[in-house]
Amino acid sequence: MIVLDRDQIAERLDPALAAEAIEAAYIAASAGEVQLPTIGHLAFDDAGGDCHVKIGHRRGDDVFVVKIATGFPGNATLFPGVPVNNGASIVLSARTGEVRAVLHDEMTLTDVRTAIGAAIASRTLARSDATRLLIVGTGVQADHQIHWHRALLPGLVDVAVWGRSAERAAAVADRNGAAVVDDLAAACASADVIVTVTSATEPLIDVAMITSGTHITAVGADAPGKHELTEALLDRADVVVADRRSQCLDHGECSVLSPATPIRELGAVLAGTEPGRDDDAQVTIADLTGIAAQDVAIAGVVLAAGD
Amino acid sequence: MIVLDRDQIAERLDPALAAEAIEAAYIAASAGEVQLPTIGHLAFDDAGGDCHVKIGHRRGDDVFVVKIATGFPGNATLFPGVPVNNGASIVLSARTGEVRAVLHDEMTLTDVRTAIGAAIASRTLARSDATRLLIVGTGVQADHQIHWHRALLPGLVDVAVWGRSAERAAAVADRNGAAVVDDLAAACASADVIVTVTSATEPLIDVAMITSGTHITAVGADAPGKHELTEALLDRADVVVADRRSQCLDHGECSVLSPATPIRELGAVLAGTEPGRDDDAQVTIADLTGIAAQDVAIAGVVLAAGD
Secondary structure (H helix, E strand, O other), rough: EEEEEEEEHHHHOOHHHHHHHHHHHHHHOOOOOOOOOOOOOEEEHHHHHOEEEEEEEEOOEEEEEEEEEEEOOOOHHHHOOOOOEEEEEEEEOOOOOEEEEEEOOHHHHHHHHHHHHHHHHHHOOOOOOOEEEEOOOHHHHHHHHHHHHHHHOOOOEEEEEEEEOHHHHHHHHHHHEEEEEEOOHHHHHHOOOOEEOEEEEOOEEEEHHOOOEEEEOOOOOOOOOOOOOOOHHHHOOOEEEEHHHHHHHHHHHHHOOOOOOOEEHHHHHHHHHOOOOOOOOOOOOEOOOOHHHHHHHHHHHHHHHHO | EEEHHHHHHHHHHHHHHHHHHHHHHHHHHHOOEEEEOOOEEEEEEEOEEEEEEEEEEOOOEEEEEEEEEEEOOOOHHHOOOOOEEEEEEEEOOOOOEEEEEEEEOOHHHHEEEEEEHHHHHHHHHHOOOOOOEEEEEEOHHHHHHHHHHHHHHOOOOOEEOOOOOOHHHHHHHHHHHEEOOOOHHHHHOOOOEEEEEOOOOOEEEEEHHOOOEEEEEEEOOOOOOOOOOOOOHHHHOOEEEEEEEEHHHOOOOHHHOOOOOOEEEHHHHHHHOOOOOOOOOOOOOOOOOHHHHHHHHHHHHHHHHHO
């Protein structure tokens, strides 16, 4: 059994291999090749925190993963310096059951796999001539999304950031050589690709803000009660793609939609078994809630780097 | 984050504290003080193995535990030297969500907590003048059960072992200074306490083998289809106690009983809120399937030893 800390994990994480592995993971998940059992959840009422445990195995893989993710928002005030999000991924052999590795990533792998997944979704659904990226949100994901969208969609040469806090938006823009914008509606209207990474519970983006041809990757809504896009916008979209249909209908942007709404699955679009964007005038939306297959894939890349 | 291997864990495991903690865990679990979410399960068809993930937190505790347990029976022939059962317990802070420790116990803590739990059940339900212990089964639990029954019930001075394989029964008896017996019915008839630790799927012990006053702790049935006691014996018992009622009705010895059968819970008997044995003539049965509260308790003892 090896134990790797976040720096050692970062050293081993080959970006190109991670992107390949996560794309393959979406395809495998949509094809029913990944076991993704019920997610375990504990709530800690005293501390106001919680813990999610996700486990997954892709058929044929040598390893499987148990991912432990904690969220304790109170840390920010009660324990300054202790991250709000924390956790580790445990990698075990699917041949013998032995523990192969403890990846003490403190959620950094989740941050990276989330951004890679979003960039893959944007690459799959945005117009091929897209140049203008708008990031809505100023948390840690804003930086990751800019990095990975630039890496996987090099045509996105014009990057803007909007946030409820102009100060924080300016900080993200500064760190990433991007522009800061203060008019969300105007920024949406002129963007080719919009990535939403907020924790909003009231939708921020409405149908009137969006022009034809725009693609939106919605990342923030990952639990019941969180919404970044209005129901009218979801209804207006020509194509809605989910990372996992059942999960997005349960607690993603798609949760406002009728289960009968045609929602395509990202892995199936990547595999070519379901269509993606049909023409440059369509409005497309990718609703991403995060799936354990991504965690399995990125852990596998880290582990394989040591072989 | 600290990482402890099985030897370091063994050094830190104070037997008396572990027994106290596990008794308290049963009481807390029966009182509804322990969060025990759905157990995650993965099956690996290629290798014929599986993995269970149990998570738990006792209200007020500083830590919680994610226990990963694997079983790959094929290891015995395919990978000699690699244990069939393996795994680790991850201990996290219930205050901040940080990973406090990885206990790479390779299932040794499960072996110990199982035997301690059984000895606590026997101590709670056996006649106070019990002297004769019969162990039915010759796996790794046979040794642990002898050790812990002697530790917690020092009156059990006369220990016998029965197994399907006379050779293996003799080996267990030799290792533990016990007697080996070949007539199961006669051995049961003369025992005060019987502990069953087999993987039997057909019951081994019937009502005719048991005399009044006997206590049986049944440990082997921990999954659907496993049974060590006949339905007639369960019906005949004056007192049936489960470590967790819902779990034992689902996949323990109690699974043959109607859900309306009065089954007491070990933690409630320990707390005195439900009665145990009423008189020396009763036949009592404890059906133990193993609960995550035990895992939380024993991991807590190991971790506290380093503070």
